[in-house]
Amino acid sequence: MPPAPPSREWIDITRPLAAGIACWPGDVPFRFRLGWQMAAGAAVNVGNVTTSVHTGTHVDSPFHYDPAGATTDRLPVDVFVGPAWVADVTGLDEWKTALAGVDLSATPRVLFRTGGWPDDTQFPTAIPVMEADLPDWLAGRGVKLIGVDLPSVDPLDSKTLDRHHALGRGGIHILEGLRLDGVAVGRYELVALPLPLVGADGSPVRAVLMPMERG
Numbered sequence: 001m002p003p004a005p006p007s008r009e010w011i012d013i014t015r016p017l018a019a020g021i022a023c024w025p026g027d028v029p030f031r032f033r034l035g036w037q038m039a040a041g042a043a044v045n046v047g048n049v050t051t052s053v054h055t056g057t058h059v060d061s062p063f064h065y066d067p068a069g070a071t072t073d074r075l076p077v078d079v080f081v082g083p084a085w086v087a088d089v090t091g092l093d094e095w096k097t098a099l100a101g102v103d104l105s106a107t108p109r110v111l112f113r114t115g116g117w118p119d120d121t122q123f124p125t126a127i128p129v130m131e132a133d134l135p136d137w138l139a140g141r142g143v144k145l146i147g148v149d150l151p152s153v154d155p156l157d158s159k160t161l162d163r164h165h166a167l168g169r170g171g172i173h174i175l176e177g178l179r180l181d182g183v184a185v186g187r188y189e190l191v192a193l194p195l196p197l198v199g200a201d202g203s204p205v206r207a208v209l210m211p212m213e214r215g
């Protein structure tokens with residue numbers, strides 16, 4: 001029987017940057033305002049944005065956790081576009097068990113759905129965390145990007161950022177703050193490009209998935 005035709009609709013897995021979106025306690029909240037307003041007689045509407053780059057759906061550049069690491073403008077764009085696997089690790093202690101039988105050479109990007117951050121307006125008090133050896137396990141299988149639906153890949157109170165460092169050592173780039181509820185396990189085309197923010201430690205991304213044909 002021939003495979004079902006693929007859906008050609010993009011799935012948006014980005015948290016909208018709205019007033020009131022949660023940010024790290026003590027960090028700079030997201031704000032958009034119109035500096036010039038047509039409603040106030042200006043010829044055009046022109047807005048400006050203030051935000052931590054770690055609010056909402058974003059990339060962590062290696063410079064975020066390593067003073068010698070690559071800044072956002074130095075990130076390779078090809079990492080952020082291409083085949084990806086969405087895995088459901090809800091309730092799992094060992095996230096790698098959700099990847100049993102998955103050919104990661106075909107999907108060297110892995111997005112982990114934990115369900116651990118359901119409300120964009122509330123910063124979580126605790127989050128699921130991957131097992132300590134997962135970064136090396138993924139690096140050994142050629143994975144070059146992971147994403148989580150959480151504000152961090154480390155425990156929220158971590159000062160050593162062990163997972164960030166282990167992922168960086170393995171050459172694996174990090175997306176955080178994805179919105180993956182309702183996204184089925186499987187293979188997708190991912191687009192999640194950071195802005196070329198010169199000298200930056202991260203960037204908001206617009207992350208979208210296109211379901212791929214199975215088989």
Ligand SMILES: [Zn+2]
Binds near residue numbers: 151
């Ligand atoms: Zn971050």
